[in-house]
Amino acid sequence: MDLVKQRIARALATLGVxxxxxxxxxxxxxxxxxxxxxxxxxxxxxxxxxxxxxxxxAPFTVxxxxxxxxxxxxxxxxxxxxxxxxxxxxxxxxxxxxxxxxVLFISASERKRVDAILQDLKGPPILTVSDIQxxxxxGGIIGFTLEDDRVRFEVNLAAAEQAGLKISSQLLKLAKNVxxxxxxx
Amino acid sequence: MLALTRYPIRWKLTAMSLEVSAVALALAxxxxxxxxxxxxxxxxxxxVSTLGEVISLNASASLVFNDSASALxxxxxxxxxxxxxxxxxxxxxxxxxAVWQRDPNATVPAPRRPIKNENHVFTHDSLVLxxxxxxxxxxxxxxxxxxxxxxVSAQFKRYAGIALxxxxxxxxxxxxxxxxxxxxxxxxxxxxxxxxxxxxxHNDYTVRASGEGPDEIGRLIRTFNIMLAKTxxxxxxxxxxxxxxxxxxxxxxxxxxxxxxxxxxxxxSVSHDLRAPLRHISGFADLLGKNAAVAGNPTALRQLGIIxxxxxxxxxxxxxxxxxxxxGRTELLKTSLDLNALLHEVIEAAAPQYAGRAVEWEIGPLxxxxxxxxxxxxxxxxxxxxxxxxxxQRQPATIRITAERGPQGETVIxxxxxxxxFDMKYADxxxxxxxxxxxxxxFEGTGIGLATVRRILHRHGGEVxxxxxxxxxxxxxxxxxxxxxxxxxxxx
Numbered sequence: 001m002d003l004v005k006q007r008i009a010r011a012l013a014t015l016g017v018x019x020x021x022x023x024x025x026x027x028x029x030x031x032x033x034x035x036x037x038x039x040x041x042x043x044x045x046x047x048x049x050x051x052x053x054x055x056x057x058a059p060f061t062v063x064x065x066x067x068x069x070x071x072x073x074x075x076x077x078x079x080x081x082x083x084x085x086x087x088x089x090x091x092x093x094x095x096x097x098x099x100x101x102x103v104l105f106i107s108a109s110e111r112k113r114v115d116a117i118l119q120d121l122k123g124p125p126i127l128t129v130s131d132i133q134x135x136x137x138x139g140g141i142i143g144f145t146l147e148d149d150r151v152r153f154e155v156n157l158a159a160a161e162q163a164g165l166k167i168s169s170q171l172l173k174l175a176k177n178v179x180x181x182x183x184x185x
Numbered sequence: 186m187l188a189l190t191r192y193p194i195r196w197k198l199t200a201m202s203l204e205v206s207a208v209a210l211a212l213a214x215x216x217x218x219x220x221x222x223x224x225x226x227x228x229x230x231x232x233v234s235t236l237g238e239v240i241s242l243n244a245s246a247s248l249v250f251n252d253s254a255s256a257l258x259x260x261x262x263x264x265x266x267x268x269x270x271x272x273x274x275x276x277x278x279x280x281x282x283a284v285w286q287r288d289p290n291a292t293v294p295a296p297r298r299p300i301k302n303e304n305h306v307f308t309h310d311s312l313v314l315x316x317x318x319x320x321x322x323x324x325x326x327x328x329x330x331x332x333x334x335x336x337v338s339a340q341f342k343r344y345a346g347i348a349l350x351x352x353x354x355x356x357x358x359x360x361x362x363x364x365x366x367x368x369x370x371x372x373x374x375x376x377x378x379x380x381x382x383x384x385x386x387h388n389d390y391t392v393r394a395s396g397e398g399p400d401e402i403g404r405l406i407r408t409f410n411i412m413l414a415k416t417x418x419x420x421x422x423x424x425x426x427x428x429x430x431x432x433x434x435x436x437x438x439x440x441x442x443x444x445x446x447x448x449x450x451x452x453x454s455v456s457h458d459l460r461a462p463l464r465h466i467s468g469f470a471d472l473l474g475k476n477a478a479v480a481g482n483p484t485a486l487r488q489l490g491i492i493x494x495x496x497x498x499x500x501x502x503x504x505x506x507x508x509x510x511x512x513g514r515t516e517l518l519k520t521s522l523d524l525n526a527l528l529h530e531v532i533e534a535a536a537p538q539y540a541g542r543a544v545e546w547e548i549g550p551l552x553x554x555x556x557x558x559x560x561x562x563x564x565x566x567x568x569x570x571x572x573x574x575x576x577x578q579r580q581p582a583t584i585r586i587t588a589e590r591g592p593q594g595e596t597v598i599x600x601x602x603x604x605x606x607f608d609m610k611y612a613d614x615x616x617x618x619x620x621x622x623x624x625x626x627x628f629e630g631t632g633i634g635l636a637t638v639r640r641i642l643h644r645h646g647g648e649v650x651x652x653x654x655x656x657x658x659x660x661x662x663x664x665x666x667x668x669x670x671x672x673x674x675x676x677x
Contacts, residue, residue: 034251037249038250041246041249041250044320044321045246083321150251170243170245170246174247174250174252174255
């Protein structure tokens with residue numbers, strides 16, 4: 001009886017070791033894999049105004065402005081997923097006005113124009129995300145940072161409020177830094 | 186219940202109600218406790234489930250943004266719940282994402298696979314609950330919570346103890362109440378039994394059972410009382426009738442006694458007064474016979490002879506009557522009598538009666554009896570005289586006198602002859618006054634002898650009877666009672 005148990009235990013242990021070895025070998029997520037996942041998950045903790053979508057069947061649109069650093073990661077992340085029961089559409093933008101986007105990722109290539117872009121965007125409810133340094137200081141809503149090779153993010157609450165977006169407290173709780181906190185009345 | 190048959194009704198009723206209450210209480214207790222156990226578990230599960238729900242709501246962001254530190258902070262909120270000993274959040278791959286333990290030794294079991302619905306399992310001392318962590322209806326992880334239920338078990342044990350205590354107290358109370366109720370039910374029955382036993386033991390029909398009422402026992406008591414009353418009435422009526430009868434018998438007896446005394450006095454005085462003229466007739470008839478004129482006349486002498494003979498006959502008759510009368514009147518002087526001696530004297534005295542005849546005497550050993558010597562002598566003189574008289578045509582005459590003991594200890598003397606005997610259908614006339622079975626032409630006599638014998642024996646508490654057949658002799662049985670006792674009433 002004990003022999004049988006020992007054999008089973010040994011077999012299981014071997015299997016466990018094999019699996020832990022196998023997982024990193026199969027897929028070590030890159031920085032932009034993680035950021036793609038974050039983009040998708042931000043959408044779940046942010047509330048857009050009710051009149052954002054003109055049609056009930058309108059898709060949830062994620063736009064990337066500038067050079068796309070994600071490669072395949074965004075398509076992979078967003079395929080077969082929904083946000084607020086809407087299919088997700090991925091749309092790369094060059095220098096066009098991003099009026100129909102719900103999430104706008106501003107590529108690092110646009111670093112120099114960031115103030116102008118953000119200035120143009122004032123008004124429509126668009127969640128602006130970027131990994132440009134001190135993005136939130138420029139008036140962006142969520143900015144990625146790296147901390148010990150871990151992806152973290154900062155939030156500019158005043159910018160979000162200006163855009164008419166409500167950010168979940170859960171998300172704020174996880175943010176490395178929250179600026180522009182609303183003054184409690 | 187069969188084993189209870191020999192116990193009083195009160196105990197049976199008590200046992201019965203105790204059984205019923207014990208079963209009812211036990212069932213109720215088991216029911217309540219089962220219900221409470223289930224309710225307790227459900228409440229516990231619901232409680233921990235709520236915690237799981239809260240954790241999963243607060244941990245979804247931590248999971249999707251891969252922030253295990255914040256997830257751990259969320260779990261640490263469980264510190265406030267003393268029963269929770271450990272909790273963990275797992276990724277959809279089943280790997281632990283954040284683990285919190287109150288006690289470092291506590292182990293948190295991992296879910297076997299990602300779950301979509303909450304599930305839980307009870308071990309002997311804990312409840313392990315897994316709750317899915319959902320984000321936008323998608324499972325992004327699992328939270329597992331281990332809650333210590335030993336406290337609840339202890340509480341439940343205490344509760345069971347209390348329930349058991351209540352059960353015992355209720356049983357004692359039920360026993361006490363049912364004893365009282367049973368006593369109330371059995372008391373009238375026991376009272377009735379006491380009354381019945383008293384009636385049977387003392388033959389007292391005047392007692393009455395109390396407690397008549399509308400129920401069965403009350404009706405039984407009422408009916409029993411009615412029965413007693415009827416029995417009492419019947420008994421009194423019977424006693425009254427008996428007393429009345431007794432009174433009438435006594436009345437009649439007194440009347441009879443006085444009538445009898447008058448009759449006796451009459452017959453005595455008549456007999457006595459008849460003797461004087463008879464003596465005159467006899468005396469003057471003798472004188473007449475000595476008269477020369479009559480002595481010379483043979484016809485006159487013969488006629489005178491008939492007169493004298495008739496006078497003698499009449500004298501004997503009067504003597505017998507007086508004797509008979511005396512036997513009823515004179516006082517008894519009882520002594521112990523040797524019948525052997527008495528019989529020999531009687532036979533000797535009767536010798537002239539059988540002079541010249543052949544008589545064979547057989548006299549067995551005879552006992553002593555208690556009696557009046559003069560009267561008993563009269564008895565045997567009469568019997569021997571009769572035996573000799575009715576056997577005089579036998580050659581030889583055989584007279585046998587024997588004694589034997591009767592079934593009640595009485596002494597029976599049999600006087601048997603081989604004489605003329607008589608027809609048994611006239612046996613009842615044998616002992617009456619002037620009753621004769623044979624004509625005086627065949628056998629002389631007054632017809633008073635056997636009546637005198639019977640009178641004497643009755644006065645001694647004995648009796649006489651006869652057995653006979655025509656020409657085959659007669660036997661007279663004289664019975665003396667076993668112990669001396671007063672003669673039956675009315676035998677005088």
